[in-house]
Amino acid sequence: MATNSPQPNGNLVVTVRLTLRPGRDDDLIALIQNAPYRALAGLVRESMRNGVVSRVCAFEDAADDQPLDMSDLGLDL
Numbered sequence: 618m619a620t621n622s623p624q625p626n627g628n629l630v631v632t633v634r635l636t637l638r639p640g641r642d643d644d645l646i647a648l649i650q651n652a653p654y655r656a657l658a659g660l661v662r663e664s665m666r667n668g669v670v671s672r673v674c675a676f677e678d679a680a681d682d683q684p685l686d687m688s689d690l691g692l693d694l
Contacts, residue, residue, distance in 0.1 A: 644669040 622630040637646050648669055652660050 624630065637649070639646065645664070648660055648664060649657065
């Protein structure tokens with residue numbers, strides 16, 4: 618169950634208890650274990666908005682088999 622506490626300034630403080638399971642929640646476990654001091658809430662908010670994306674894996678799927686096409690840049694090389 619979540620606890621919601623609205624504050625006079627409009628902020629909403631939410632406390633949630635999560636159980637993260639290895640194999641299913643590895644990306645979330647890594648996010649929490651590697652969060653810098655006092656940055657966990659911001660990282661969780663960002664993950665809720667955009668999902669958890671591994672910074673390493675984001676570039677692994679890029680295809681290297683096609684040469685870079687720079688003809689649209691308008692430069693004479």
